[in-house]
Amino acid sequence: MYFMRVITMCACFAVLAFLTGCGSRQKDIFESKESQVALRSMQSRVFETGDRNFLLRTVIATLQDLGFVVDKADNTLGTVSATKRSKYNLRMTVTVRPRGETAHIVRCNAQYNLQIVEDPEPYQQFFASLSKGLFLDAQLVEDEEGRPQAANATDQPTRSRPRRGASGQNTLQEYQELLPYGSEPAKAREVLGEPENIFKFENGEEWQYPSRKLKATIYRGKVLAVEAMNP
Amino acid sequence: MASVQDCLKCGVLLIVLSCAQGCGQSVPKGALALSPESLQDRQMQTRVFSTTDEAMLQTACAALLQDLGYQLDESETELGVIVASRHRDVTNTGEVVAAVFVAAMFGVHTAYSREQKVLASVVTRPIGDERVAVRVIFQHMVWNTDNQLVRNEQINDAEIYQEFFSKLSKSVFLEAEGI
Incomplete structure (x- = not known):
């Protein structure tokens, strides 16, 4: 008799586990645990460039650097969808839309296997990679100038070389190495000096150094990224 | 009786654990961060061509993918994106023989590889004013x-x-010659 009771209880638990599992089916049509505002804030970043095509191409290049294969891209809509396959499926859709004349908002949303990603960290990593990509490309264009042109269809891979230092001051890349994602703001103050301007936004601040053409984003008490700043 | 209660506790714990595991899947750390390997991959997957004609390179890439038996799935010329794929039967005689042998000896059903899909995503982008980089990435799935x-x-x-x-270089040449 006792065993029957144990079996019944186990069965009840199993049924309960199924019911409470991962949310009901009807809810899954608009699945999201985070608020709309929080989602937008973690999935969006403003980039100071008015060149939408350049930004989209850099988004594509960054996705490729991260091991994604582009599935779809649309220049008119400003969207790129890509998938990373590495025993798992990670799908990303990135949209670019203008914000004023000289800036664009980049927003991305990710799906890991069958779940939407609502953890801010992967998005921060993506934007840090994108910032690096934007910088590397600017650098690549700069470095290619005046170089002898290789013969048609060279077997020469693209390279990224360190930027030439500007009269004793650290280069942006050096600042980025000194202040990786997650550094303490106190360290940023030590390395970069007192900010010339502070722009506050929800959960963070942007420290601007217009004289050195760079800015640091502090988000939730940590350094998110050090980036180039257009005057 | 204590042992039965212990069993019950273990069972409940296991169910709770399995639920937690099912719902708490998260993106592997570093999946969206640049790694030292990403630069190596970029070098392996990229070649730079001295040309100002990005459209010609795209045409050459599309023609090459056709040469290689791929079907074009998607393209956006303004962003330099071409996506193509090919499906193939990858049934391997050795695997089939092994599966039949296992089934005959032990009565156990063994699955073997049947179908492969290879995805190729080619992206061109101008570097400076006189060069265009072509980057290709292949991914494959086997069922x-x-x-x-x-x-x-x-x-x-x-x-x-x-x-x-090396085939793309040839394709670029053929494209230039109008072949």
Whole structure:
């Protein structure tokens, strides 16, 4: 008799586990645990460039650097969808839309296997990679100038070389190495000096150094990224 | 009786754990961060061509993919994107024989690889004013006879990429000659 009771209880638990599992089916049509505002804030970043095509191409290049294969891209809509396959499926859709004349908002949303990603960290990593990509490309264009042109269809891979230092001051890349994602703001103050301007936004601040053409984003008490700043 | 209660506790714990595992899947750390390997991959997957004609390169890439038996799935010329794929039967006689042998000896059903899909995503982008970089990435998926996805990953064989680019150089030449 006792065993029957144990079996019944186990069965009840199993049924309960199924019911409470991962949310009901009807809810899954608009699945999201985070608020709309929080989602937008973690999935969006403003980039100071008015060149939408350049930004989209850099988004594509960054996705490729991260091991994604582009599935779809649309220049008119400003969207790129890509998938990373590495025993798992990670799908990303990135949209670019203008914000004023000289800036664009980049927003991305990710799906890991069958779940939407609502953890801010992967998005921060993506934007840090994108910032690096934007910088590397600017650098690549700069470095290619005046170089002898290789013969048609060279077997020469693209390279990224360190930027030439500007009269004793650290280069942006050096600042980025000194202040990786997650550094303490106190360290940023030590390395970069007192900010010339502070722009506050929800959960963070942007420290601007217009004289050195760079800015640091502090988000939730940590350094998110050090980036180039257009005057 | 204490042992039965222990069993029950263990059972409940296991169920709770399995639920937590099912719902708490998260993106592997570093999946969206640049790694030292990403620069190596970029070098393996990229070649630079001295040309100002990006459209010609795109046409050459599309023609090459057709040469290689791929179907074009998607393209956006303004962003330099071409996506193509090919499906093939990858049934291997050795695997089939092994599966039949296992079934005959032990009465156990064994699945073997049946179908492969290779995805190729080619992206061109101008570098400066006189050069265009072409980057290609291949990924492949393999399904077995039970329709399970048994392989799902990027192809990292440098030779495959070299071969693609040597064929692309030829394709660019043929394109220029109008062949």
